[in-house]
Amino acid sequence: MLTTTFAAVLVSAALAEAPSAPAWETNYARASETAVAQRKPLAVFIGHGESGYNRVVGGNMPTEAGRLLSTSYVALYVNADTAEGKRLATAFGVEEGLVISSRCGNLQALKYGGAVPALDLASYLTKYSAADVAVTTTERAGTAVVAAPVVTSSCANGRCGTVVTGGYYTPAYTGGVSSCPNGRCPNVR
Known part of the structure; x- marks a missing residue:
């Protein structure tokens, strides 16, 4: 009984200490290096303006999503209104939305275009932070679409x-x- 109570107190204290908002990185190179070094997925929020990540999450960051981002991810915010942000958004193929990488940083696990509903955000963050998840393809959601076929011809x-x-x-x-x-x-x- 005492052990169970003590464990519950420790878990509660750990959850209370976890910040409910991530420490946003704004430098892609540094965020990528940190993610690989810490073996954490990189969560790239692409938005517009200084706090455009709020639009990506459809308002304020949900508490659980903030905790997951703080503890299990390296969180990067890309302001697509800047020249570098526009270049990164184009490279990711998302004007506004969320891209989550694999733990190794070599694959995109998720590409979500537009605002991510709070329940979906928590679900995606939980799914791709799991240590046993194997990323082999990119899950596409929201308004993220596959590029239209391009035809080149000499006819x-x-x-x-x-x-x-x-x-x-x-x-x-x-x-x-x-x-x-x-x-x-x-x-x-």
Whole structure:
């Protein structure tokens, strides 16, 4: 009984000591180095203005999310209104939102475009802070979308060939001769 009570007091004290708001890093290189050194995921909040991270979380930072960010992540805020912030936002492919890396920092675990609802934020932070989570693909949510396929062509009007899902261009001809009249075969799959 005494042991259980003592354990409950220690857990309560530890939770009370954990800050409910993260210490925001604003330098990407330093945040990345820290995350890798501490084997923590990097949580990149991309917003606009000095405290744009509040818009990313749909208002004020929820207490549980703040605690998770403080203890289990390196939290980076990117102000997309600055030149460097705009460059980073473009590199991440998110104008405003959240990107979470793997613990090694070499993969994106989550790319969320737009404001993240409080319940979803806590869920994502819990999920990707777990020591046993293996990141193999990027989870996309919110308004984060896969880029549209890009077609490059040497055909008249760029209209011969086939656009295959995923953005790859496949010529519709062999030996340099088009199989379509006037070289204009818009075969989109």
